[in-house]
Amino acid sequence: MDYLTTARQDAHQTLDVMVVGEALIDVVTTSHDTVEHPGGSPANVAYGLGRLAVTTGLLTAIAPDARGISIENHLRSAGVLLLPGSKSLTRTASATATLEPDGSARYDFDISWDLAPTTPAYFPKILHTGSIATFLNPGAGAVKSLLEQAHRHCMITYDPNIRPALLGSHREALAIFEELVPLTDVVKLSDEDAHWLYPQKSLDKTAAHILGLGAGLTVITRGADGSQFTTPAANISIPAVKSKVADTIGAGDSYMSALILGFLTRGTEGFAPAVLEQLGHTAAAAAAITVQRPGANPPNLKELNMAIAAHSGAQYVAS
DSSP, X not given: OOHXXXXXXXXXXXXXXXXXXXXXXXXXXXXXXXXXXXXXXXXXXXXXXXXXXXXEEEEOOOOSSXXXXXXXXXXXXXXXXXXXXXXXXXXXXXXXXXXXTTSOEEEEEEOOOXXXXXXXXXXXXXEEEEGGGGTSTTHHHHXXXXXXXXXXXXXXXXXXXXXXXXXXXXXXHHHHHHHHGGGOSEEEEEHHHHHHHOTTSOHHHHHHHHHXXXXXXXXXXXXXXXXXXXXXXXXXXXXXXXXXXXXXTTHHHHHHHHHHHHHHXXXXXXXXXXXXXXXXXXXXXXXXXXXXXXXXXXXXXXXXXXXHHHHTSOOOOOO
16 A cells, blocks of 8 residues: 555645554543543644644544544644545544543543554655554554664654553563564653553663663653653753643643654754753643643644743744
8 A cells, every 4th residue: 555655646745744553532421411522642643743834644543434534624624634544444443531520530442453564655754653553453563564664764753652451461561662662763651651661660760771672762751740851872851831731631642743843853963962952842832732721732833932932932943
């Protein structure tokens, strides 16, 4: 399937970023009503990139049903191209959160993940993947094959976004994670992800271990405590941007989108400390905007530039 050539013809330009992973419908049920909205970590990252004016395509697995159409329209509203081959299921996946009166939630998943094996006709500047798509078979095998083909041709970023309820044993999940890391350049994970994968290690030791597996940069986010950027030559802490929190839905995905934008515009200095600081502050600003408003509602480029300028005067332009 020559999906990238098709995408190029449809979009009349090559992709800066290709995101590979699940798109689903989040169903939130309370005692009063039920609300549905598009979700899935990779789809959220793609949507966030589109909002930041990055030419982005999403390779996923949805169905040509009402929920799949809702996801496609949502992505299109941000300028994201749904890549050919993505309408491959008979029923679009969903995740249902039932909210109890005390605010706690009970989750039920209706998810299948499959992806046809493919050989790309060309590679984007950055390929991003993560979450359920890298762990849940049979699609996880196709994702790994794609990374094996791409990792010598473009930057690869990876966010495992651990969902224990959908994984097998800890041993199996850890093995999958550690097989993928050598195929990546950047691994971004939350402190919760890090503690789940490596419960006996400190965050510093986890970051060092991931670098030892082959990544060039490890980013560990710590919510209100900021984030940690680690390379073989540097270990830098970035503070979070203080903000009033409506909810944290989509904050990590918004952070990832802004981080990828930073990789596209960083110039030729690689992972120098000054570059890492700029990347971290930009991503933190994006996450801070997202938590101020309900749902997975990431900033557009103008909003992000305004937030960055308020702190440093720097700006990003569309890639």
